[in-house]
Amino acid sequence: MELFLLSNGKLSGESSLLGYANEHIQAMLKARNITSAVLIPYALIRSDYDARAQDLEQALGIKVGSIHHAETPSEAIEQAECILISGGNTWMLNQLLHENGLIVPIQRAVRERNVPYIGWSAGCNVATPSIRTTNDMPVRNSVVLPSLGLFPVQINPHYIDAHLSGHMGETRDERIAEFCAVNPSESVIALREGSLLKVSGNDLSYFSAKGQGFKVFRHGHDIREYHDTLALSPLVPFNCR
Amino acid sequence: MELFLLSNGKLSGESSLLGYANEHIQAMLKARNITSAVLIPYALIRSDYDARAQDLEQALGIKVGSIHHAETPSEAIEQAECILISGGNTWMLNQLLHENGLIVPIQRAVRERNVPYIGWSAGCNVATPSIRTTNDMPVRNSVVLPSLGLFPVQINPHYIDAHLSGHMGETRDERIAEFCAVNPSESVIALREGSLLKVSGNDLSYFSAKGQGFKVFRHGHDIREYHDTLALSPLVPFNCR
Numbered sequence: 001m002e003l004f005l006l007s008n009g010k011l012s013g014e015s016s017l018l019g020y021a022n023e024h025i026q027a028m029l030k031a032r033n034i035t036s037a038v039l040i041p042y043a044l045i046r047s048d049y050d051a052r053a054q055d056l057e058q059a060l061g062i063k064v065g066s067i068h069h070a071e072t073p074s075e076a077i078e079q080a081e082c083i084l085i086s087g088g089n090t091w092m093l094n095q096l097l098h099e100n101g102l103i104v105p106i107q108r109a110v111r112e113r114n115v116p117y118i119g120w121s122a123g124c125n126v127a128t129p130s131i132r133t134t135n136d137m138p139v140r141n142s143v144v145l146p147s148l149g150l151f152p153v154q155i156n157p158h159y160i161d162a163h164l165s166g167h168m169g170e171t172r173d174e175r176i177a178e179f180c181a182v183n184p185s186e187s188v189i190a191l192r193e194g195s196l197l198k199v200s201g202n203d204l205s206y207f208s209a210k211g212q213g214f215k216v217f218r219h220g221h222d223i224r225e226y227h228d229t230l231a232l233s234p235l236v237p238f239n240c241r
Numbered sequence: 242m243e244l245f246l247l248s249n250g251k252l253s254g255e256s257s258l259l260g261y262a263n264e265h266i267q268a269m270l271k272a273r274n275i276t277s278a279v280l281i282p283y284a285l286i287r288s289d290y291d292a293r294a295q296d297l298e299q300a301l302g303i304k305v306g307s308i309h310h311a312e313t314p315s316e317a318i319e320q321a322e323c324i325l326i327s328g329g330n331t332w333m334l335n336q337l338l339h340e341n342g343l344i345v346p347i348q349r350a351v352r353e354r355n356v357p358y359i360g361w362s363a364g365c366n367v368a369t370p371s372i373r374t375t376n377d378m379p380v381r382n383s384v385v386l387p388s389l390g391l392f393p394v395q396i397n398p399h400y401i402d403a404h405l406s407g408h409m410g411e412t413r414d415e416r417i418a419e420f421c422a423v424n425p426s427e428s429v430i431a432l433r434e435g436s437l438l439k440v441s442g443n444d445l446s447y448f449s450a451k452g453q454g455f456k457v458f459r460h461g462h463d464i465r466e467y468h469d470t471l472a473l474s475p476l477v478p479f480n481c482r
Contacts, residue, residue, distance in 0.1 A: 008409040045419045089419050121410070132380060136415040138373050139423045143384060158410035168249040168434050169362070169399035170330075175378040178286040178330050182380040193409050 001108055002028060002152055003046055003199035005127055006120035007157040009087045009192035017059040018120065020209035022192050028116060028200070029062060029082070035046050036063040038070075038080040042089025042096035043122040044138070053084055077105040078113055087121025087157075090134035091143055094126050098144050110150050117150060124157045124191070133179060133188050135172075151199065154179070159190035159215065174222070180219035190215040197229070204229045204238035227230060242353055243269060244391055244440035246368055248398040248432035250328045252450060255279050258300040260360065261435050267443070268322070269357060270303060278302040279311075279321040283337035284329025284363040284382070293327055314320070318346040321356055328362025331375035332384055335367050351391050358391060365398045365432070367369035374420060374429050376413075380463035391438065394476050395420070400431035400456065414464070421460035428476055431456040445470045445479035 004025060011020050018025060028034075038058060041049040049066045056064040064084065070076035083106060085093070097103055109115040119127050125134045126147040133154040151229065156176055163171050170178070176188050191197065192207035206214060206229050213225035216232070224231070229240040245266060252261050257288060259266060269275075277340045279415055282290040282299060297305040312316035318324065325332070350356040352410065360368050366375045367388040374395040397417055404412050411419070417429050432438065435450035447455060447470050454466035457473070465472070470481035 010409060012407050012409060045422050046415075092419075092423070131383075132382070133378060135378070137376065137420055138379065138384075138386065139416075139420040141371075141373070141386065141394065141424075143379075143386065145384065147380065151394065158408065160405060160410075162404060162405050162407050162408075164401060164403050165435060166253050167401050167403075168251060168253060170375055171399075174287075175380075178333075179378055179380040181286050181332065185380075195406060225464055 001150070001199050001201070002114060003026075003094070003110070003127060003197070004118040004122045005151060005155060005197040006118070007124065007195050008193050009120045011194050016056050018118075019059065021196050022059065024196065024198060024207060025060065025118060029060070032116065034062060034081045035114070036065070037062050037082035037084050038076050039065050039066045039084045039086060039087050040093075040097070041068065041237070043086055043090065043093035043148035045089050045092060045191070046089070056084060056139075060176045073100045073102055074105040075101060077109050080091070080109060082118065083109065085117070085119035085123030085126065087123055088133050089139060090122040091123045091135045091138050091140050092126045094144055094147050095140050095142065097126060097148070103148060106148055107150065112188065121157050124155055127151050128154050130154065132183075133176070137223050151197070152188060152237065153232070154188045155197070156190045158189055161194050176217045180217050184219040188217040189232070190217060199238060202239050204232065204236060204240050242391070242438050242442070243355060243357035244351070244368060244438070245269075245357070246365045246392060246396060246432075246438040247359070248365065248400065248436050250257055250361045251266060252435050256431060258296050259359075260300065262437050262448070263300065265437065265439060265448060266301065266341050266359060270301070273357065275303060275322045275357070277306070278323035278325050279317050280305050280325045280327060281334075281338070282307050282327050283345070284327055284331065284334035286330050286333060288329070299407040307465070307481060311464040314341045314343055315346040317364060318343060322349060323357045323359065324350065326358070326360035326364030326367065328364055330378050330380060331363040331366045331372050331377045332381050334363045335385055335388050336370050336381050338367060338389070339343065350390065364432065365396055366472065368392045369395050371401060373424075374417070390454050392438070392477070394473070395427060395429045395430045396438070397429050397431045398452050400433050417458045421458050429458040430473070431458060445481050474482050
């Protein structure tokens with residue numbers, strides 16, 4: 001399996017999509033001789049699908065086609081060299097993955113044919129077992145919570161522990177702690193902006209463009225910050241390092 | 242109908258729950274000679290139901306009993322003089338309202354018997370047609386979106402237009418604009434901290450402890466800020482002023 005799970009698409013001030021992770025992505029693309037990718041842009045609501053595909057072509061230097069042009073979306077996945085899943089609204093994305101019959105085709109592509117999966121923000125959320133740790137507003141009238149489950153632990157992308165003065169809603173830490181209280185057998189990995197969890201074969205590694213750590217939340221356990229994936233060993237079936 | 246729809250429970254630095262709205266609440270309680278209330282605390286995940294009831298007794302000066310002590314929750318609603326719905330996690334609250342069979346009993350109490358409804362944060366969300374404009378994390382494995390529909394327009398509580406530096410997730414304005422793009426026939430009222438929409442009989446009024454306005458979002462319309470409810474006239478069946 002080849003998973004790039006990114007907290008976000010762009011860092012503040014960055015002009016290019018996935019810029020902070022491009023070195024890692026390029027190394028994989030070159031090693032695998034990949035020259036094209038299929039974009040799943042369903043998370044976008046107020047942005048253009050084709051414009052996002054063009055941005056990614058420029059950013060990654062490979063041919064990128066949006067799946068909405070495919071007559072049969074599942075066939076586009078069957079033929080894909082690489083799968084890109086853009087950020088946006090996680091509810092919209094997960095619903096359309098299900099409605100377009102793409103859950104099993106993507107699982108097969110990634111697990112059985114080793115097609116690389118690069119997902120950021122909402123595209124990172126849907127790689128986990130469910131979208132219960134999204135930050136997004138549930139804008140759809142119907143919702144599905146289970147998702148691709150390519151990565152076995154819930155991830156909270158765009159994790160931030162700063163707090164706006166005067167705002168009396170829950171902090172992110174409180175929201176994740178609520179998740180853990182309701183789901184005490186599960187853990188949540190909190191990924192800050194500019195960070196990446198990478199599964200390559202059986203290896204799981206972590207990178208942060210800003211040198212920051214990630215946090216792991218579990219009910220009844222101390223919340224700690226980590227700079228490598230060793231602490232994830234009990235939670236995932238990968239070699240952590 | 243008597244609805245108190247509050248953005249939040251406490252203002253920053255306030256020691257007492259509902260302090261910023263207490264003058265309005267006390268006027269109603271006295272006019273109606275109300276001496277007790279039933280608390281629906283289902284939104285609380287990491288706080289104690291009875292402790293919340295005690296806080297509210299102190300804050301409001303009336304007897305407050307939590308509905309979790311009732312053998313038959315719907316009967317507690319049938320006998321309630323006043324209904325208090327606490328903030329917390331909206332998903333948890335809405336699910337438990339449905340699972341405990343309280344949707345119709347509360348609708349009847351409020352609409353037919355004129356029992357006052359005081360809801361803040363999550364308790365404000367569930368008073369609207371659905372919980373699609375919550376800010377909360379969907380921590381439950383099963384979810385229901387439709388809610389009480391006592392107030393006919395979606396409300397986004399804890400509305401804030403400030404933004405944390407370096408955070409690349411959507412702003413609140415972007416999230417609500419996405420809702421409106423997906424649901425172009427609907428509007429969203431954005432209520433800042435310390436503000437209250439009050440339905441009394443057929444009258445709808447607005448108060449803000451900080452003298453701030455509320456915003457109305459609708460797809461394809463300019464977003465404006467209002468200090469009275471006149472602009473809501475086309476959206477609600479109340480006398481707006």
